[in-house]
Amino acid sequence: MEKLREMRPAMLPGMRPKAFKRVDTDKNGSLSLAEVTARADEMFKRRDTNADGIIDASDFTKTKKI
Secondary structure, X not given: OHHHHHHOOOOOOOOOHHHHHHHOOOOOOOOOHHXXXXXXXXXXXXXXXXXXXXXXXXXXXXXXXX
């Protein structure tokens, strides 16, 4: 069992293997600070729908155009 743990790449808490592979852009089996930061920036920009640099409740509501 210990050998298996040694072979498995370290993951962030709650990160699933598929997500790990997506973040591991250089495919070396580990995550650098640059890889994690780049992914976090992408996620933040996607959630910050009004591009004001802050994620708040308005970023999670859809406004209907009439």
